[in-house]
Amino acid sequence: MQQQSSPPSVPLHSDFKYRVDYVGLERQPVLVIDNFLVHAETLVEFAQQQGQFNNVDAHYPGVRLPAPELYLYSFQRHLHRLVSDTFGMRDEWVTGVKADFSMVVTPPAELRPAQCLPHFDSTNGRELAAVHYLCDSKQGGTSLYRHRSTNYETIDAERKPIYRRSLQQELPDHLVPRRYMNGSDNFFEQIASYEARFNRLIIYRCNNLHSGNIAPDFTFDPSPRTGRLTLNTFIYARA
Template sequence: MSESYISGTDHKIIIIDNAFNELDKIINYANNTAYYQPPGKDGTLYPGSRDEMPEPYYQAFSSLLARVFTSTVKHQVARCWLSKITVKPDQLSPLQTMPHYDSLLSEDMAAVHYLSGSELGGTNFYRYRKYDKVMLSKSDEPIIVDMLKQHQASNAQGYIDESNDVFEKIHSVEAKPNRVVIYSGNILHSPSVTAKVEFEKNSNNSRTSINSFFKRLNKT
């Protein structure tokens, strides 16, 4: 396990390699058993197809969190989504062409478990240039409204990767099979989608990951 900070900030990212035992069983489930719902059926803007992971994965993920965090912190797992990006760049809605946040609460965390390699893209982190914002909270709602207006005016197309006039890419995590990256859900981020990604669920070059969301709670 390693820890790093997003460049120029005090926002920590945790990276765990070889995170789960029996990765082959997880990949077999992803390729041969999972029933992927159409984009949007999970109630989010994720640009692809998803299926909720079975209970054994929840148990393994909870065990991983127990190893990562100290005994003074407990966690509550909300969802573990098996995810494949299947929406083509020219089919994205405007909100899908910008970095996003998963929550505005500092205790809400996110994790990405990569099943694909670096050739299909990792995760990028961004700063909203105008207000120098990397992490957002409920008190930033006026800034979020402004950010959406600025992004819409930019007429951005396709998946964001590099910096543009509205957002600066300030940190990247490379994908690696069986690597897990953990970060605060209120940090602006986006999946990196490389030119090698094919937007078909059954393709050998589909970008596949497990996106998990959990809450950190101090023990009382």
């Protein structure tokens, strides 16, 4: 991840702390940061004032808004070394970094089949995803999963056709229940779960099977101040 040297950045919170978990049989690293940035509530106010959330991603069950450049500068400056050490990320691999505010607002009845199951963002194991929670635990965190029949916890280019074929045999689209994944079922085992906490940030590889924890009584509140507001950052890399 390329470090920005000149632009300004938001300071780290005075109680910044982190840990690295190694999850599942594959021992995949998950970087968990609590109390990331000082005055994180100003990000909520920014999202509230901008108000131009759009359905820009066909895969995400909600709406998104581009994050300010200052956030990206801060993310890269403060986390460059920590991300590099945790995931073995080299600067020359990185092709781009993108961050968006995100809000889950799609009711279960309107979900596409793929949105009802754990998913992966990329088959490139060098690419990383980060979720910065700007909401509390009532809005639901994020979990990682194992596909039971293949025992896969990550999906790379070689595994992808095997996984897709197995999943289609087990759960053809017309049999997928219209609900959000939240805990284990007959086809997927939850292997780690991270509670949403305000100003918590988690980072994991994009090819991990994962899902947001959206409970049956989730309210789909569209307000950044009171709904499930997160900042989702993707670090893109050469395969």
